[in-house]
Amino acid sequence: MALPLPMVPQRDTCIWPLTPDGFYSTKSGYQFLQREEESSAGMASTVPSLPSTAWKRLWKAPALPRCRETGWRACLGALPFCEVLHARGMDLDPICPRCQAASETVHHALLFCPMVKATWFASSLGLRLQQEQVFRDFFLQFLQVADDEALGSFLEILYAVWCSRNDLVFNDTAATVDQAGHGGFGFITRNSRGEVLAAACSYYGPVLSPTTAEALSMRWSMTMAADLGFRKVVLETDCSLLVDAWKRNGGCSYLDSIVRDCNVFLSIFDVFALLFVRRTGNCAADCLASLSLSQGDCVWIEEVPPQLIGIVQTDVSASATHISS
Ligand SMILES: [Zn+2]
Numbered sequence: 415m416a417l418p419l420p421m422v423p424q425r426d427t428c429i430w431p432l433t434p435d436g437f438y439s440t441k442s443g444y445q446f447l448q449r450e451e452e453s454s455a456g457m458a459s460t461v462p463s464l465p466s467t468a469w470k471r472l473w474k475a476p477a478l479p480r481c482r483e484t485g486w487r488a489c490l491g492a493l494p495f496c497e498v499l500h501a502r503g504m505d506l507d508p509i510c511p512r513c514q515a516a517s518e519t520v521h522h523a524l525l526f527c528p529m530v531k532a533t534w535f536a537s538s539l540g541l542r543l544q545q546e547q548v549f550r551d552f553f554l555q556f557l558q559v560a561d562d563e564a565l566g567s568f569l570e571i572l573y574a575v576w577c578s579r580n581d582l583v584f585n586d587t588a589a590t591v592d593q594a595g596h597g598g599f600g601f602i603t604r605n606s607r608g609e610v611l612a613a614a615c616s617y618y619g620p621v622l623s624p625t626t627a628e629a630l631s632m633r634w635s636m637t638m639a640a641d642l643g644f645r646k647v648v649l650e651t652d653c654s655l656l657v658d659a660w661k662r663n664g665g666c667s668y669l670d671s672i673v674r675d676c677n678v679f680l681s682i683f684d685v686f687a688l689l690f691v692r693r694t695g696n697c698a699a700d701c702l703a704s705l706s707l708s709q710g711d712c713v714w715i716e717e718v719p720p721q722l723i724g725i726v727q728t729d730v731s732a733s734a735t736h737i738s739s
Contacts, residue, residue: 445501464489464550468557476566481573488520488572489550495523495579507657511582511648511687521549524575537571539564580606582685583644587635587651588699589618589627592707597621599631600702601638602718602726610726612642613698614713615706622668628653629672631703632688636679638713646685652693652700660688698725 430438432446464472464486472485487493496518500508510518512529524530526546534541556568587601597620602613616634621627628651639647651657659665659673680686693700701722705712712719718726 464554468554471557471562471565472569474562475569476562477569478573481566481569484573484576485553485569488524488576489553491520491549493520493524493576495520497522507687507689509687511689512579512685514687521547521552523579524549524572525552530575533575534571538567539571582606582646582648583611583639585635585639585644585647585649586691586696586699587628587631587649588696588703589621589624589631589653590700590703590707591621591624591627595620596707597627597630598703598706599627599634600699600704600706601631601635602698602702602722603639603642603644610716610718611644612638612713612715613702613718613722614638615702615709615711617706617710625653625655625669626672628656629659629669629676632656633672633676633679636676636682636686640679640682645683647683648685648687648689650689650691650696652691652696654690657688657690697728698722701725 430442432442469486472489473482475482475485484493491498496510497508498520508517510516510522510527512523512527516522516527518527525534525543531543534543557565560568584604584606585601586604587599589597589599591597597618598615599618600613600615603611605611618627618630618634621630632649632651635649636647639649655669656673659667659669660676662670663673663677664670665673698718702719705719705721
C-alpha cells in the first residue's frame with residue numbers, strides 16, 4: 415500500500431530492492447547475505463513482537479508514556495538509528511557516532527555502546543552489561559528479574575539515553591571554487607529535529623583543488639562548531655574523497671595533512687562523526703559556500719540568509735518524512 419505509483423504508466427520490470435537505483439551491486443548483495451546470517455543467529459534488527467504478558471507489563475510500567483513507547487519501539491527495532499536507516503537503503507554511514515567502533519544498531523546504541531554501558535552501570539539500577547544481545551532478548555530477560563519499580567526506572571533511563579543520542583548536532587559543510595581558483599566555505603547547523611541553530615560562510619582565497627577546498631571547509635566548520643559551543647557534532651559532507659581520507663587517517667597528501675589538522679580538534683568534542691551525504695542532501699551548505707564568494711565572512715544565529723529559506727524548509731520536511739517513515 416505504501417508503494418509510490420508512477421503518474422505516467424510504465425512497464426513492469428524486475429528491480430533489486432536493496433539499492434537506491436534498483437540495480438544490483440555486489441556490496442548490497444554481500445550486506446544482504448550478512449544480515450540474513452545475523453538474522454539466523456538471533457541478531458536481526460527486525461524482531462517479532464513481544465509476548466502478550468511482556469507487552470502488558472511494559473504498558474503498565476510506572477513511567478511516562480513516552481518512556482514506555484521508546485521501550486516498545488526499541489523491542490520492535492523501530493527506532494531510526496544509523497544501521498536501521500542504512501539497512502532501509504538510506505545512503506549514510508551505519509557507524510555509531512558516539513564510539514565510532516561499531517554499527518549503530520538498536521542494541522548497541524541503547525545498551526552496549528561503551529559510553530552507554532557506563533551510564534547503565536552508574537544508574538540507580540547498577541546494570542553491568544556484558545554479553546551483547548539484541549534489545550528484545552535483553553528486555554525479556556530483564557523483565558524476569560525486575561519488579562515494576564525497576565522496570566519504570568529502566569524505561570526512564572532508556573528514554574534519557576535515546577534523547578541524549580538525539581542531542582547530537584548535525585552540521586552540513588561544503589566548499590566551492592570559482593573559475594579563478596578561489597575557494598569559499600559554507601556550513602549550516604541543525605538539531606536532530608532539523609531546526610537551524612546557525613549558518614555561516616567564509617571566503618578563503620586561492621585553493622589547490624576542489625577536494626582540498628572541501629577539507630579546508632571541514633577544518634573551518636569544526637572550529638566554527640567549537641566556537642559556537644557545540645560539543646556533540648555529526649558533520650555531513652558530500653565529498654566522498656574527504657570521508658575516505660578521514661577514515662584512512664594516515665596518508666601523506668596535502669589533503670591528508672588538512673585531515674590531520676581536523677583530528678587535532680577532535681578533543682574539543684564529546685562526540686564527533688563525519689558522514690557522507692548525497693549532494694542533494696547538502697544543498698544549504700553548498701548555497702552558503704557560493705554566497706561566500708560575494709559576501710565574504712558572515713554568521714547567522716538561529717536564522718538563515720533569504721536565499722536559503724526555501725532550501726531549509728524543503729530539508730526540514732524531508733527529515734520529518736524520514737523520521738516518520
Ligand atoms: Zn557506540
